[in-house]
Amino acid sequence: MVGLPEHLDPADDSLPVWTERYLELAVRGVRSAEVTAKISRHLQRFAAWITDGLGHDRLSAVTPREVSAWRDHLAAAGNIGRDGTPAPMAPTTVNNHLAHVSALFTWITAHAPAGLLRHGDPTKKVAPLPLPAPQPRALAAAQIRTVKNIVDRIETFHELKGRRHRGAVARAHVHARPLRDRAIIYLLFGTGLRRAELVGLDLDQLEPAEVDRLRQAKKARLTGVRGKGRTSRTIFVGRDARHTFAFQLSQASGHDRAELERRLGHANDRYLRLYTNPPDDIAAGYIEDL
Incomplete structure (x- = not known):
């Protein structure tokens, strides 16, 4: 003791x-x-x-x-x-x-002395209260900027650290994939894809696919993206994350339902409302304007 x-x-x-x-x-x-x-x-x-x-x-x-x-x-x-x-x-x-x-x-x-808690820890079998699922919202501009700043420095987070590696050329952990991780984040930001849609992508779906052409192209797109209900659509690379992408698309299109269905891959009213939920600061602004 x-x-x-x-x-x-x-x-x-x-x-x-x-x-x-x-x-x-x-x-x-x-x-x-x-x-x-x-x-x-x-x-x-x-x-x-x-x-x-x-x-x-x-x-x-x-x-x-x-x-x-x-x-x-x-x-x-x-x-x-x-x-x-x-x-x-x-x-x-x-x-x-x-x-x-x-x-x-x-x-x-x-x-404690042996035998004081004869039946063991009385808290072990007491479950916490279930929590309501968090409400998805679009990312605010400051949140987007913060995530992008972290992603731009992601290589340093994967570098080997410690006394043995001081002064040596920076080297990443053997299983680290910082460039892949950065591409995933930026793709989510720029397309509005769901996770299942992203992991099912192939480089052949990217147009243009050649590195030099892609760097020079003003626009890029992903073709044949498989969504829910075996739908297939073309996705243009944008700048915002999925919920933020949906909110900005709703604003830019004048809340055009047909455009939202086509770009988001959803025809269900519930999902359209969910994915176009504004950020907290914008929602608060709506209340202030009343």
């Missing part, structure tokens, strides 16, 4: 005591002051829940059922509303609480 008293009493069965030991030995001075305060706050909430529910704070009495009940309590009434009444807590915040309690019991399991 590294860092703990040598003659620890096996009967020491207090959740607050073990919580304080964990904070002192594994959190304070290791995590930032802000994160430390948050972890401490979450663990105190858990200890208060156990004490209020069981009438005592014995560590050995904490079971998966108690942890699950605490999770559900947070989801239903973990916050205090503006009117002072209990309010639901966001799933991400609930899962953050669970993660901190799980880290606590992982540490206790490693350092």
